[in-house]
Amino acid sequence: xxxxxxxxxxxxxxxxxxxxxxxxxxxxxxxxxxxxxxxxxxxxxxxxxxxxxxxxxxxxxxxxxxxxxxxxxxxxxxxxxxxxxxxxxxxxxxxxxxxxxxxxxxxxxxxxxxxxxxxxxxxxxxxxxxxxxxxxxxxxxxxxxxxxxxxxxxxxxxxxxxxxxxxxxxxxxxxxxxxxxxxxxxxxxxxxxxxxxxxxxxxxxxxxxxxxxxxxxxxxxxxxxxxxxxxxxxxxxxxxxxxxxxxxxxxxxxxxxxxx
Amino acid sequence: xxxxxxxxxxxxxxxxxxxxxxxxxxxxxxxxxxxxxxxxxxxxxxxxxxxxxxxxxxxxxxxxxxxxxxxxxxxxxxxxxxxxxxxxxxxxxxxxxxxxxxxxxxxxxxxxxxxxxxxxxxxxxxxxxxxxxxxxxxxxxxxxxxxxxxxxxxxxxxxxxxxxxxxxxxxxxxxxxxxxxxxxxxxxxxxxxxxxxxxxxxxxxxxxxxxxxxxxxxxxxxxxxxxxxxxxxxxxxxxxxxxxxxxxxxxxxxxxxxxx
Numbered sequence: 001x002x003x004x005x006x007x008x009x010x011x012x013x014x015x016x017x018x019x020x021x022x023x024x025x026x027x028x029x030x031x032x033x034x035x036x037x038x039x040x041x042x043x044x045x046x047x048x049x050x051x052x053x054x055x056x057x058x059x060x061x062x063x064x065x066x067x068x069x070x071x072x073x074x075x076x077x078x079x080x081x082x083x084x085x086x087x088x089x090x091x092x093x094x095x096x097x098x099x100x101x102x103x104x105x106x107x108x109x110x111x112x113x114x115x116x117x118x119x120x121x122x123x124x125x126x127x128x129x130x131x132x133x134x135x136x137x138x139x140x141x142x143x144x145x146x147x148x149x150x151x152x153x154x155x156x157x158x159x160x161x162x163x164x165x166x167x168x169x170x171x172x173x174x175x176x177x178x179x180x181x182x183x184x185x186x187x188x189x190x191x192x193x194x195x196x197x198x199x200x201x202x203x204x205x206x207x208x209x210x211x212x213x214x215x216x217x218x219x220x221x222x223x224x225x226x227x228x229x230x231x232x233x234x235x236x237x238x239x240x241x242x243x244x245x246x247x248x249x250x251x252x253x254x255x256x257x258x259x260x
Numbered sequence: 261x262x263x264x265x266x267x268x269x270x271x272x273x274x275x276x277x278x279x280x281x282x283x284x285x286x287x288x289x290x291x292x293x294x295x296x297x298x299x300x301x302x303x304x305x306x307x308x309x310x311x312x313x314x315x316x317x318x319x320x321x322x323x324x325x326x327x328x329x330x331x332x333x334x335x336x337x338x339x340x341x342x343x344x345x346x347x348x349x350x351x352x353x354x355x356x357x358x359x360x361x362x363x364x365x366x367x368x369x370x371x372x373x374x375x376x377x378x379x380x381x382x383x384x385x386x387x388x389x390x391x392x393x394x395x396x397x398x399x400x401x402x403x404x405x406x407x408x409x410x411x412x413x414x415x416x417x418x419x420x421x422x423x424x425x426x427x428x429x430x431x432x433x434x435x436x437x438x439x440x441x442x443x444x445x446x447x448x449x450x451x452x453x454x455x456x457x458x459x460x461x462x463x464x465x466x467x468x469x470x471x472x473x474x475x476x477x478x479x480x481x482x483x484x485x486x487x488x489x490x491x492x493x494x495x496x497x498x499x500x501x502x503x504x505x506x507x508x509x510x511x512x513x514x515x516x517x518x519x520x
Binding site: 052055057060061081083085086087088089090091092093126155156157159160163165213215216218 | 312317320321343347364386480
């Protein structure tokens with residue numbers, strides 16, 4: 001089942017996507033809900049981010065080749081994390097599928113995508129185990145953890161390197177029926193495939209991160225966990241279009257433009 | 261003027277505090293609002309965090325003595341930040357005035373307070389200057405950036421060191437009329453003063469941080485910016501009561517208990 005959030009005539013609604021038809025819903029996936037009976041063609045609605053997360057968690061370094069390649073680019077030895085330490089991002093940077101990513105005027109050339117699986121939490125949860133970790137998950141969407149590498153390395157925090165306005169595209173919708181083991185991430189820039197990788201080949205998987213996190217932290221409905229990315233990416237420039245596809249979920253597509 | 265959020269008969273409301281009387285309001289400080297005519301004695305209502313922030317910014321290292329003392333404790337040379345790089349915290353850790361801070365069962369002994377001024381944003385804002393930075397500010401509250409120092413140093417992120425459930429007390433209310441230059445922070449543990457410092461003696465002040473941040477990031481109504489702390493703190497143990505007072509604003513008081 002696919003949950004999406006959309007704007008129609010100036011108001012935001014949740015909907016259920018069936019083929020190319022959106023069935024409007026009163027309420028949403030985190031509360032009681034019912035179909036209103038109204039339907040719209042998918043192409044006629046404006047997609048919003050599928051959820052405004054109360055807390056925005058981000059796993060960070062979670063694929064071994066990504067860690068090795070980023071370290072090699074800096075001429076350093078790779079530091080492979082030994083524990084699932086959770087990072088986080090600014091909610092203010094989130095934009096939906098189809099929204100432009102605006103590269104700040106004074107950003108450097110090393111603006112890159114990171115294609116990520118996003119876990120969407122459906123239920124309040126604490127003290128989960130690896131075995132029951134997925135009980136709190138509503139479904140999955142896609143994130144692009146856009147990064148400006150000079151700021152990421154040079155600043156004391158990731159505020160500009162990762163969290164400039166529009167640097168966190170998320171969407172297009174939440175898919176509730178996913179087999180993690182068979183997911184594949186494919187990234188295309190201007191239609192050309194730049195990387196493909198098995199989405200679930202993580203250093204620490206979804207179950208491990210949720211079990212670890214909920215030892216200390218209560219997850220709430222609507223929280224998101226971005227699961228990190230594999231490999232390295234080319235620099236993106238004004239006019240480039242980046243698509244992140246995860247089979248079973250969908251494709252998150254955004255154009256990059258440089259601020260005038 | 262003092263805005264607070266409170267629970268009464270299972271519902272949350274905004275109110276305006278006048279002396280020891282709470283005037284209930286429909287709406288709140290970030291939307292249209294009007295007095296309902298209902299009033300309550302302050303002691304009869306349960307205080308909530310004064311705002312659930314869309315994004316939770318945190319300045320981090322922002323007082324020179326704090327940076328020097330923390331470095332000395334680790335036997336390192338102090339690294340004074342050269343730019344106002346903004347950090348952030350998990351919203352999930354926020355609790356109100358009067359709520360217990362629960363020290364996790366397996367936390368070490370070095371659980372410490374950090375008394376901080378909190379800026380509450382009232383209006384959407386981008387590209388502010390140092391001159392007009394305060395135009396977007398609704399008012400100020402108080403935060404306790406509780407830290408477990410072993411996790412803070414040892415983990416790759418601040419997820420456990422700073423963001424365990426209940427580690428971010430914030431309140432008791434928002435004061436809109438504040439003279440930054442004359443603020444003084446006083447911290448007491450079990451009634452004994454442990455530190456006093458001029459609140460505004462920051463490395464980078466409120467105007468500087470807002471001007472810097474809004475070059476890249478849009479602030480939204482309800483966002484909070486925690487401004488860092490001065491000096492060092494004793495270890496807190498089960499049963500200790502920590503009060504952070506900032507004159508003109510109020511006192512944020514929380515008991516520390518260790519998880520059984």
